[in-house]
Amino acid sequence: MNNEIIVNISTEEEKTYIVFNFEQPIKLEITSDSKETIKNVFYEILNHVISDNFITFKFIRTGEDLYNDITEKYIQDLNNELEALKNNFTNPTEESK
Numbered sequence: 001m002n003n004e005i006i007v008n009i010s011t012e013e014e015k016t017y018i019v020f021n022f023e024q025p026i027k028l029e030i031t032s033d034s035k036e037t038i039k040n041v042f043y044e045i046l047n048h049v050i051s052d053n054f055i056t057f058k059f060i061r062t063g064e065d066l067y068n069d070i071t072e073k074y075i076q077d078l079n080n081e082l083e084a085l086k087n088n089f090t091n092p093t094e095e096s097k
Contacts, residue, residue, distance in 0.1 A: 005048075007059045007075055009067055018071050020057065022048060030067055045078075046085075054086050 006021045009030070017027040020041075028041045049055050059075040061068045 003055045005055055005057050007057045007071070009062055009071055016067055018074065020045065030070060045082075049082060049085065055082065 008019050008021070010017045010019045010027070016030045018030055020026040020028075026041055026044050029037065045055070056079055057075045059072050061072065
């Protein structure tokens with residue numbers, strides 16, 4: 001199954017977030033350089049990948065600014081990483097055939 005998740009940018013209380021619009025949205029603050037936060041968001045996304053088989057992200061640009069440029073590149077890289085992970089996953093039922 002291939003699920004496309006819409007991603008957009010949101011600003012709240014002077015903070016800007018990349019929002020992954022899962023059933024329960026996952027937010028990543030763009031202006032934070034916390035490696036722990038980035039790691040936690042990636043683990044949340046990875047859990048969705050494992051449970052939903054495969055996910056791709058589609059970024060909806062809201063302007064022509066640096067935040068949109070950064071988010072677009074981030075989503076491209078994330079989709080590439082997820083594609084690489086998908087290619088490395090082995091389906092146990094296929095192995096037993």
